[in-house]
Ligand SMILES: Nc1ncnc2c1ncn2[C@@H]1O[C@H](COP(=O)(O)OP(=O)(O)O)[C@@H](O)[C@H]1O
C-alpha cells in the first residue's frame with residue numbers, strides 16, 4: 001500500500017510539473033521559441049502573488065484573480081516590445097535574450113525581496129486531506145493542483161482547436177507569411193500566445209509558492225522540470241505534456257522513497273531513458 | 289466608363305541585392321481580367337507579391353482604389369480588398385479544410401462569398417470539410433486555396449499558377465469554374481504557364497521577360513508569333 005500512496009502522490013505532483021511545462025510547450029509550439037527565463041517567470045509570479053497577498057490579505061489561491069491578468073498583460077508587452085524583435089531565422093538571439101532575462105529577473109528579485117525564502121499561506125487547505133484507501137490519504141491541495149493542471153491543459157487544448165485565436169496560433173506556426181495574407185500579424189498572434197503562457201505561469205507560480213518555500217534562485221530548477229515534462233511527453237502535444245509531468249512526478253516520488261537524495265536524480269534518469277528510447281518523446285505531434 | 293482599380297508605376301523590386309523587377313508600369317480597370325504570362329523566373333510571382341504587400345523591398349508606386357499602398361504590409365492590404373491565391377497553394381497543414389476557408393474570411397469584409405457560397409461552388413469541399421487540408425488531392429487543395437482567397441470578399445484577386453502540378457483534366461475543371469469564380473465583377477490577375485489558356489480567359493495580357501514588360505494589350509491585337517517572341521525573347 002505504501003507504493004500505491006507514493007505513486008498517487010507522484011501523480012498529483014506531476015500536475016504541478018505539467019503547469020510548469022504547459023507554457024513552455026505552448027510557446028515552443030506557436031513560435032519555436034525556447035524561453036530560458038520560463039522558470040524565473042514562475043518564481044516572479046509567486047513573488048507577485050506574495051505582494052498581492054500582503055497588500056490585500058487575500059488567500060493566495062484567490063490572489064490569482066489579480067495575478068493572472070497582470071501576468072498576461074506583462075506577457076503581451078514582453079513579446080511585443082522585446083521578444084518579437086529577437087525572432088527570425090537565427091535561433092540564437094531569442095536564447096540569448098531570454099537567458100539575459102533570466103539573470104535580470106533573479107537579480108532583480110534578489111534586490112527587491114532579498115535571498116530569504118518565503119511561502120504563500122493558503123490556510124487549512126494546505127494540510128487537509130481525505131482517506132482514499134487505508135493508508136492512502138489524498139491532500140486537498142495536491143488534488144486541487146492536479147485538477148487545475150488538467151483544467152488548464154484541457155482549456156489550452158480547447159482554445160487551440162476550437163477558437164479563432166487557436167486557428168491563428170496554428171496557422172501562424174504553420175506558415176507565418178501565408179498567415180499575413182489572411183490578415184494575421186504574427187507579432188500580435190505571438191503576443192497573445194505569450195499572454196496566455198504567462199497566465200499559466202501565474203497559476204504555476206501560485207501553486208509553487210503554496211506548496212513549498214521559494215526564493216529568487218529557484219527558477220532554473222523549475223525550468224528543468226518543465227523541460228523534462230515537455231520532452232518526455234513529446235513536443236507540441238499538450239496532453240503529452242501532462243503525462244510527461246505525471247511520469248516525472250512519479251519517478252521522483254519513487255526515487256525519493258528508495259533514497260531521499262535520489263528524488264531529482266530519478267526524474268533526470270527517466271528523462272534520459274525516454275530520450276534514449278523515444279527521442280521525440282512518448283506522444284509527439286503527428287505531422288500532417 | 290470603368291474606373292482604374294489598380295495602378296502600378298515604375299515598380300522595381302529586389303530579393304536582397306538581386307534586382308528582379310526593372311520598372312513595371314500598367315493599369316487594371318474594374319472588372320477586368322489581366323493575364324500575366326512569361327517564362328519561369330520572369331518575375332510574375334514577384335509582381336504579385338509586390339502588389340499584395342508580401343515583398344517590402346521595392347520602389348515605385350502601387351495604387352489601389354486611388355490609394356497609394358506601396359508601403360502597406362500584407363495583413364493590411366488584404367483588408368483593403370486584395371487577395372492572393374499563392375503559387376503552390378500554401379494551405380495550412382494544421383488546419384482542416386473548413387478552418388482554412390474560415391481563416392480566409394478572417395478580415396471580415398462583407399460581400400457575396402461565405403462558407404456556404406464556397407461549398408456551392410465546390411461541393412466536394414463540403415464533403416471533406418473536416419479533413420486535414422493536406423489529405424486532399426491536388427485539385428481539391430487548389431479549390432480550397434481559391435475558396436480561401438474568395439472568403440475575404442476581395443475586389444481584386446491574384447491567382448498565381450492555378451494549374452501548377454495538376455493533371456490536365458483537373459486543370460480543365462478548375463478553368464471551367466473560372467467564370468463563376470470571377471463573376472460578380474471581380475477584377476483578377478491570372479498568372480498562367482499555359483499561354484493559350486491564359487489569353488482565352490482574359491481581356492488584357494502582360495508578358496514579362498526578365499523583370500520587364502515585353503508586350504501588353506488585348507490578346508486579339510497580336511499574332512501568336514508576336515506573343516511567343518515576347519515570351520521567349522526572340
Ligand atoms: N525568395 C526569393 N529569394 C531570392 N530570389 C528569388 C526569390 N523568389 C524568386 N526569386 C528570383 O526572382 C526571379 C523571379 O522569380 P518569380 O517572380 O518567382 O518568377 P515567376 O513567378 O515568373 O516564375 C527569379 O530569378 C527567381 O530566382
Ligand SMILES: [Mg+2]
Nearest residue numbers: 332333334375
Ligand atoms: Mg511564379
